[in-house]
Amino acid sequence: MAWLDRELGNDEMVELERHIGACSECRSRLESYKQASATFDAYCDAVLSAKTQRKRLPRWVPVLTTAAAAAITATLVLVLLRARVEPPALPPPAQVQARPSAMVLENVPAPTPAPSKTMHRPWATTPGSPRRTANWQPTERAIEISIPAESVFPPGAVPQGVNFLADLSIAADGSAEQIRLRPRLMEVPRRQP
């Protein structure tokens, strides 16, 4: 075998080659070894080939998988868009103010609701643009909180004819990031002399 694999030195190779040329028994044995070696190599190739083919899937499997993935993605996109376009209905402001705990400045009408948009797309802002805090207007009236005027101002100092609009921005973790109170003058009916 060492001669077959050329693992011997030059002198040994030459000497053995000369012997093989003269000895029919050694030639026959050498032929047998060659065949066994070649069959072993073929067996290894067959094992590799067989294991590779076991992993091969039918042609329709990737096609069907891709189609199913596309259908699921399209369904998800449609559902998400629908949820964004149609926000859940909110109670009108009058009802909120009619609650027992909602004691705001007396005789002050509810603030005018800001115009609402049908879609909310925070990703529409370009990266690097300044955050919209200076002239920010609420787009959706999701929550309305009324704070009693007596808890904010000292007794007797409750301003008349002024309403406050609070702009509250929520951080990504749900905490209050910024709150701004904007005073708004209201029309108060003049007393008759």
Next chain:
Amino acid sequence: MSGDSLPLALPLSRLATGACEVTDLYRELREPLLRYLVCLGLSRDEAQDVVQDAFLSLHRHLASGGSRENIRGWVFRVAHNQARNRQGSYHRRFGEPLDLEIDARLDETTPERVVLEKEKLRRLGGAITLLSESERECLLLRAGGLRYREISEVLGMATSTVGDTIERAIRKLAEKCNV
């Protein structure tokens, strides 16, 4: 020094040379290594993972200035050890008979030849299960193109022992299969 910079322990030229050498070795040894690992009993996916890890180790070895002597044997030894870690009983799976999927490989010849080839391979598969573990490994490494000296390094045997083991294994296969 700013926090963004990383200290380089090696000159860039050596890194580039090592990467090029690894790429060449990958092209040369990937297929034989894959075949060796699959024949040891690993699945195709496992074998591919082991090959990847082995060449990653080779890259680190060369990049850190490791020895380049007998580098083919080094890669096979790393892969061999990883295969041993993954498959404790791989030798039992190597001798499992080939099924009809082998037809796909032999479909270019005549039906009679396919039957004969299949029969020959089946007999050889049976004979392989009778070999000892070291005989099997020596034959597999030899089929992967390694020299006796490289095989001896992978398996931790003397070179002369490798020669004797291969000769004994081939003689057994020739006798059992009558090829």
